[in-house]
Amino acid sequence: MTQFLSEGLKENVLSICKHIAGFHKIVAACFYGPRVCGYADEKSDIHVLLLLSSYRTGLKCYVKPSNGVNVFILAVDQRIFERDVEQGWLGEFVAEKVTVPYEPLINEKYLRRREVKVKRRVIWELCENIVLGSPELCHELLIKPEYFMYESMMRRARLFPPITYSFLNMLRRDLRRKNVELMMNGYLKAINELVEENQITFSNGHVKITQRLINTIRNQKPRFPVFLRSIQRTAFLHVLNILPKMMAPLIQDQQTFMKSHQQVEAEELVFRLEEPEKYLLMPTPLGLVPLSDKTTIEDFVRKTVPSGTTLDIKIKQMGGVLNSVYLLRFRKNHEEQKVVVKKFKDWLGFKWFPLSLWTLGTKTFAVSGRTRLEREYAINQFLQGHGFPVPKVLHISHQERLIFEDFIEGENMVKVIKRIISSKEKATDEAALVREVGRKIAEAHRLGVAFGDCKPENIIIAKDEKTYFVDLEQATRDGNQVWDVAEFLYYSGHYVFPIFPSDSAELIAKEFIRGYLEAGGKKETVKRAASARYTKVFSVFTPPHVVLAISNICKKMGGG
Incomplete structure (x- = not known):
């Protein structure tokens, strides 16, 4: 029996209902409310959700006295309630009563089924938001089940701030464990249903979105109703402000909260709720990192170096016009460690404008720092999982837009290209390296990945002769693979002086394409790289005779 809900009280309420x-x-x-969640006293109102069949009034509030307290009864037509459960038709104002702790009075089985149903929809919609908002990161994220509960609370609180008091009261330190457990029971059942349908997986306490669900979400038609639902929810919840009876329980919750939090400003309330991003996790070699992580460069070193060791940090800028890239040096176990740190800034203003003009109609680049950070991390994890040579991601700070990666010792591919161009001989060794780059790009393409920024300067030939791709912030699954081929070839050609013949550029193109086709790259991809759609982009800085020569080789070797 819940505190302050005696059998006699239940009988009285049943009679009123x-x-x-x-x-x-x-x-x-x-x-529902304070008497169920545990923050009530003997004088607190009693809150009841009453579902009626064929209730023409639809939705009505009643306040009835009983033994010195008020019984607040929200009477709802069954069909309206079920539409709110299935579609959020009333902004979940009614369905929300079974997403928080409640105690059944009549027909527990019906209520539990609807609880799981609404929580299943919440999970689906939040997974949908993750997939659409973070199209690459969604493949790698590990989600703690509590995320769905806290994110749902956060969204409702932002939409309708007065409800925040109720959430804060039920999550009070002495009540949190019990109430979270009560709410999570329904979420876990909903998760298990989605697992059985192969929409998500659930193991070791973490949810992961399956490729099947990702494909379903991406392939569905644009759902304007999602936007309309937001308007509908907002409109309905604003109506509550003119319905005193509906607002009465929330005002009481506010008074309860303010008794022990007199100095709290109303604007700060939502920030007192649990941060949902703490429950979205990114795997790294140093452990799982939440999206809420705010690790700085110094914090990273402190986590990496044994405690008690004096920090000797050296930071050197490595370049980067649109990003800040640093080489971080520090000592661990008496050995020097080198880590590349990238700070992903938003590409705004005039820095970005020339680049967008350059590729207009051919290639669209990700502009947001957050998007590029997520791509760098997610594609890196994916390729590394398939044995592809990329720098290991050591840590990621989503909030600070920082990523920490292994420093790859080796030679930049630009130097190899320049040696081929300046060499008076055949440059056999260098040609073999170009062929290997073609192979690696084909391997990535076979995995469904397009690099998006395949310039030679983003490729490192390591000391062990492995070919590393070190800049993946524009990489995507199912991206424009033709762009990768075109960019590497035509950009390599821009190192040829205008007065030089195109022989060296032709050699580079032939070796690259041979390697690309040997590793399973498609001839059609090579052929399309010869089209004006791509040649026009690079004709800005690559000599015309070089562009023409490379284009002709692409046509010939691509089967054109």
Whole structure:
């Protein structure tokens, strides 16, 4: 029995419910609010959700006295309630009563089923938001089940701030464990249903979105109703402000909260809720990192170096016009460690404008720092999982837009290209390296990845002769693979002086394409790289005779 819900009180409430129902059939009823969540006192109102069959009024509030306290009863038509459960039709104002702790009074089985149903929809919608908002990161994220509960609370609180008091009261330190457990029971059942349908996986306490669900979400038609639902929810919840009876319980929750938090400003309330991003995790060699992580460069070194060791940090800028890239040096176990740190800034203003003009109609680049950070991390994890040579991601700070990666010792591919161009001989060794680059790009393409920025300067030939791709911030699954081929070839050609013949550029193109086709690259991809759509982009800085020569080789070797 929940505190302050005695059997006698339940009998009185049941009698009141029957009186309100009249000739309407009672479908279900439950208690919710402070008496269920544990922050009530003996004088607190009693809150009841009453579901009625064929209730023409639709939605009505009743306040009835009982033994010195008020019984606040929210009477709802069954069909309206179920539409709110299935579609959020009333902004989940009614369905929300079974997403928080409640105690059934009538027809517990019905209420539990609807609880799981609404929580299943919440999970689906939040997974949908993750997939659409973070199209690459969604493949790698590990999600703690609590995320769905806290994110749902956060969204409702931002949409309708007065409800924040209720959430803060039920998550009070002495009540949190019990109430979280009560709420999570329904979420876990909903998760298990989605697992059985192969929409998500659930192991070791973490949810992961399956490729099947990702494909379903991406392939569905644009759902304007998602936007309309937001308007509908907002409109309905604003209506509550003019309905005193509906607002009364929330005002009481506000008074309860303010008794122990008199100095708290109303604007700060939402920030007192649990941060949902703490429950979205990114795997790294140093452990799981939450999206809420705010690790700085110095914090990273402190986590990496044994405690008690004096930090000797050296930071050197490595370049980067649109990003800040640093080489971080520090000592660990008496050995020097080298780590590349990238700070992903948003590409705004005039820095970005020339680049967008350059590729207009051919290639679209990701502009947001957050998007590029997520791509760098997610594609890196994916390729590394398939044995592809990329720098290991050591840590990621989503909030600070920082990523920490292994420093790859080796020679930049630009130097190899320049040696071929300046060599008076055949440059056999260098040609073999170009062929290997072609192979590696083909391997990535076979995995469904397009690099998006395949310039030679983003490729390192390591001391062990492995070919590393070190800049993946524009990489995507199912991206424009033709761009990768075109960019490497035509950009390599721009190192040829205008007065030089195109022989060296032709050699580079032939060796690259041979390697690309040997590793399973498509001839059609090579052929399309010869089209004006791509040659026009690089004709700005690559000599025309070089562009023409490379284009002709692409046509010939691509089967054109």
